[in-house]
Structure formats: structure tokens, C-alpha cells
Amino acid sequence: MRQARQIVAARCGGTGQRGVTGRMLALLTPLCGAAVLGGCISINAPDKPIVIELNINITQEVIYRLAEDAGNTIEDNPDIF
């Protein structure tokens, strides 16, 4: 276990540093363990809200073509509009 920690610390550039105490090493070990296995990928949450625009593919051209027809449909079905 101690050996493993040292190896992990070595990979993360922490070994041999006299300033790093045993306790700090113990705290850093789980973090570095993940880094060793996965290769240090950090994912940050975006600071802006994610807006999903579902109707982005509908063009104005199509809407204008359908407008008259859709207007008639609304007038022909007053019970559901």
C-alpha cells in the first residue's frame, strides 16, 4: 500500500518533495489515482444555462408556405383551438 502510494505520487510528480507530509499525500492519493488511470481529464459545468432549441430546423420559408393552410385549419376546428 505504501509502495503503491509512492508510485502514484511519483506519477503525479509528488514524490521526494520533503514538504509533502504523509497526511497530504493521503489526501492527494485518491485524486492522483484517478489521474493515473484516466489521464487527467477535467470537466467543468458551463456557466450559462443549456438551452435546447427544438424547432431550430424549421425554416421561415416553410412557415410562410404553410401559413394560409394552417390558418384555415384553425378556423375549421374551433373546438380544439
Next chain:
Amino acid sequence: MKQTAITKKISARALAAVGAAAVLASAFGSPALAQRDPAYAQARAQGKVGEKMDGYLGIVGSGDAQLRSLVDDINIKRRAVYADKAKAANATLEEYAFTAGCLAISRTEPGEKYQAPSGDWKTRTSSAPERDPRCP
């Protein structure tokens, strides 16, 4: 004396014609032009339901089971109509529904709710509603 008789005759004929027209109108006009269900009309007026941008009806706020069932029922019917008409017009269901949504929002009356491009519910005022820039 003679004149009054003629007048009476004409008025009787006119009355009969009006009566016949009324019978015809009620016979042909009722199924296609059925009006909104009173519960639906009331929910609209009270702002409990609103017109969404996608062409369907939405519930404003929490809503109860009864209102959800009313809205679902209308949306299922709307979807069926959109699907038919979209096919006939060589468009997708979403395109047709979105176009109808633009128009349904335009036709809301002051006090009724509609969905603005931001996604928020707005109350229709006497001025034009906030709509998607692509709307006709």
C-alpha cells in the same frame, strides 16, 4: 284593405324562408363548427392553459388531473389534424404544428396566456404578442 292582405302574404312568405334557412344552417353548421368545451373556454379565460410555440396547448402552473386530461385530449386531437394537413401539404408534423402555433398565439385574446420565445408564459395584452421571428 287589399294592400294589407298583400303585405301579410309577403311577410308570411318571408318568415317561412327565414325559418327554412335557420333549419338548414343548424343542420349543416353544427358538426364542423362545434365550439369550445365550456371547461376549455373557462381554463383559457382564467389563464390556466396557454398556447405554446410548438402548436400545442400547455398548462400554466401546476394544474390538476382534470385539467391535464382536458389538455391531453385537445393536444391529441390537434396532433391528428396537424399530421393529416402536414401530409397533404408535404411538410413535417413539426413544421405544420409550429406554423399553427404562430397563428394560434396571434389569435389569443387579451388575458389569455401564450408562450414567448424565451419559453416563459406571457399574458396577452391588447398589443401584439411576442413571437418567434420566423412567424408570419
